[in-house]
Amino acid sequence: MHRLYEKDEISFALVWIVIYCLVVTPIRGQLGDESPLMLVSLALIATGITVFIKKYQLEEKYGLDTYPKRPRRSLYFIPVWILTTGNLWGGFELSYTGLAQVWAVLSMLLTGYIEEVIFRGFLFQGILAKDGPAKAIVIVSVTFGIGHIVNLLAGQANLETVLQVVFAIAWGFLFTSIVYKSKSLVPCILAHGMVNAFSKFGQESVLSKWGYIFATILVAAVYCPYLLKGKKGGKDSFFQ
Numbered sequence: 001m002h003r004l005y006e007k008d009e010i011s012f013a014l015v016w017i018v019i020y021c022l023v024v025t026p027i028r029g030q031l032g033d034e035s036p037l038m039l040v041s042l043a044l045i046a047t048g049i050t051v052f053i054k055k056y057q058l059e060e061k062y063g064l065d066t067y068p069k070r071p072r073r074s075l076y077f078i079p080v081w082i083l084t085t086g087n088l089w090g091g092f093e094l095s096y097t098g099l100a101q102v103w104a105v106l107s108m109l110l111t112g113y114i115e116e117v118i119f120r121g122f123l124f125q126g127i128l129a130k131d132g133p134a135k136a137i138v139i140v141s142v143t144f145g146i147g148h149i150v151n152l153l154a155g156q157a158n159l160e161t162v163l164q165v166v167f168a169i170a171w172g173f174l175f176t177s178i179v180y181k182s183k184s185l186v187p188c189i190l191a192h193g194m195v196n197a198f199s200k201f202g203q204e205s206v207l208s209k210w211g212y213i214f215a216t217i218l219v220a221a222v223y224c225p226y227l228l229k230g231k232k233g234g235k236d237s238f239f240q
Contacts, residue, residue: 009126034100042110062121068182090208112193145169
């Protein structure tokens with residue numbers, strides 16, 4: 001894998017995405033997020049990714065070594081922290097009982113970590129080095145959202161998947177913009193994990209689902225330009 005990484009970081013990222021989808025999709029479709037097998041599979045993938053990063057000392061490159069040093073510039077990520085509670089806007093209800101709830105929550109936290117490192121770490125940095133920030137942010141954000149189409153293979157309803165894709169693209173722009181401007185993946189991992197975990201505690205309604213989707217799109221439309229603003233051609237410019 002390291003030889004592929006050195007040769008083409010984008011291909012390296014795509015291999016991890018394929019591995020992740022091939023392992024997780026059938027387990028989720030047949031056994032669900034509450035399955036111990038799902039948790040073990042995600043733990044193995046997360047371990048493999050972490051061992052690779054640590055072995056080749058890539059923590060700084062992927063923004064895993066520190067929390068943003070100047071969070072004030074990003075409004076302390078308050079818009080994102082508010083959105084992480086969206087799955088609870090319709091009420092509180094456990095998705096499972098007993099240990100099944102524990103396994104599901106742990107799986108959701110690991111999913112947040114894995115997806116952030118793969119998409120906002122490996123893939124984003126690979127495209128950024130080759131094509132610059134504009135293309136990198138757009139491609140990674142859209143790819144992340146479209147990637148949720150695999151949920152169709154897990155038995156998820158078509159309309160629900162379409163909504164999830166739109167929702168994920170909006171989150172993709174939020175997370176990728178944060179990584180680019182703050183140079184840290186930590187806020188994204190925390191927020192992604194919270195969104196996923198809270199989904200196992202929320203009581204969903206049509207109103208709360210649509211409200212959450214539109215709120216996420218609206219925040220992304222306002223907050224991302226704020227994060228990416230800067231003098232054209234300047235040190236912090238999105239357009240350089």
